[in-house]
Amino acid sequence: MESATIPARPARRPRDVVAEFISRFGLIAILLILPVAYGIQDLQNEGDLSRLATNIKDGLSNGAIWALIAVGYTLVYGIIELINFAHGDLFMIGSFVSFTLMGTIGLTVATGGFGLFFGLLLILVLAMVACGSLNVMIERVGYRPLRGAPRLAPLITAVGFSFILQNVGLLWLGGSHRGVPDLIESQKVFFTFLGVPVSHGDVLALAVTAPLVILLINFINLSRIGRAMRATAQDPQAARLMGINVDTTISFTFLLGGLMAGAAGLIYALYQTDVWFFAGFTAGLISFTAAVMGGIGNLKGAVLGGLIIGIIQQISDNRIGTEWTPAIVFAFLILILVFRPQGLLGEQTREAG
């Protein structure tokens, strides 16, 4: 009886199939355009792929920095659905803290290996703590009073804080690029793998990023406060009813995001050997693109997105021209949002539905 009442499933129209296919694989296809195109070009012109492989390797280490920043975006977005616009500039402050501390501690190119290691470790911790507490303060002053206000309001304060931090940077180290002492000889080749030279900087970027990200993901999945964060992200009201202190949890989320941004700041300063007050703006947008690409609110997605964006950026830097890279990354951002707003690993969200 019952089975007879179930209506026959409507036949899937070809249009729907195409739309679903585009939604599922369109983004991946878009992402593959640049590497595949230049890979073919390399094969034709040079006969091997070592140039592309070098691009990808450089892209991965750059991407590690973007991944650390993107994690901060995605954490905050996941919990209060706010694009923390000031996050990129927070990263810039992290690079400035690192730069200043190098001078204070007295690390120079001549410092020995042992002293260098512990000095940098100390700077890493201090930069992380500085950015983490700054981020918590920004949340306390700028976002918490606006928790019940229309959604545009905290976004606008975030933009305001972004400008304030930029100007702090401008006052701190001036308007021009500052060279950072090349403490780790970041361009020096460490080893060669399949014809691709891997430099000190690459090793550093991956050696700092990978443990931090693994630690963070496990912390959020396993610890008590991590569970509170996930609960708050799902439903703040219900979380409060369950006895979770929502405000503290949100502050803690900002702290974690800030810690990652501080670490990214130090790696950036060592890897690029250059800090600039305006670097945070572009870095922030690139990392946000990474977070969206991976699926905002999804930590693994943010890391994956960061690495992919790093590769795209590096290919564009190397082949098309550094001056066009931001435009190309932003074009990718728009394409992602058009074709697959939920990103590679993300779920459908209220925002991007």
Place this chain on the structure above:
Amino acid sequence: MTATAQRLRRNAQAAGPRSRTAARIATAAAILAVALLPFFYDSGSPFIEDSTVALVYVVMALGLNIVVGFAGLLDLGYVAFFAIGAYTVGWFGSSFFSSRNIHVGVAEQLTNLPGIHLNWLIVVVIAACFTALAGAILGFPTLRLRGDYIAIVTLAFGEIIGRIAVNSDEGVFGIGDFNLTNGRRGITPVDKIDLPFVERFTTLDLRPWYWTALGLALIVLFINFRLRDSRLGRAWIAVREDEVAAVSMGIPTVRVKLLAYALGASMGGMAGAFLGSFYNTVNADQFEFSFSIFVLAMIILGGLGSIWGVVLGAILLSFINTRLIPDVLNTLPSEVGLDFDLTQLGFGIFGFLLVIMMVLRPQGLLPEKRHKAEFAHAGDEDIVREVQA
């Protein structure tokens, strides 16, 4: 019904015919006073220059207000439309494309120059059309998105246009070697505005510029009022307040949103076409992200969606930018013993202003009543419904 709602309703009732006439007289008097203002200053005085710029900013802010204030679509890439409008006057009103020789409705002296020279009135129409088209193109990818995502797409769009402006002196995206924008060197000189029946504008006498800007501002102001009270304006507000409800009421949200982008953008384009001619240069450095925020700060300061508030915000911020920071406050850091140039901090101050406004007075200086109720009782849905009724 709570006290706030009662008060709001009383205010609404108080606005009877008599007070409306009074308001009209006051508006007419204010416009007259503003129009006569240049006679109290030298024809080339910097005050007139700053006021002209302020009036152009009013045009831009009113345009952005349509998108952000009325339709509730946060646009962080408004500078793109300024850029497109300015480049329109750069392309069609200068000797930049020197291999072409087109002259339409321009003065005798210009007909001997190479390049494309169209009368400014034609250029401003082209600029409005170009930017409206660009606005619709920008709007298209944002249709499926909401809130913050729209902000990011518009920001990315503004940045892409900015990058094209800076880098397109040798090909666009590294393709070809066509000089589209002349990059940071800029397109200069740009033809002066040349209206029929009056003398050609000069850089020495700024009064005609001022009046043209005032005319532009008044036209845009009028359009804004008519739009707000139109069917389209109500549709925008409905989309802003609750998109799902708006759709179920039969509002064609796609068309409504695209119109908001296109109309808002065209006002930015007209302002850009004016400023390109007024500054006598179209330079890629003018089109930075911070400018979008500058215009956004104007409408937030005044009050999102409130037309008079936006006008006030634009004039205030414009004068803070051109007068207060460089002239009055510039000696302040050295007086308190600090060593920096305050003009460097212009945008830090605007950022600070944004934060302060949002935390202390999010509804703006002259709030729109709907927004006022929303902010005063965030989460208290009844009030909002009361006001809307």
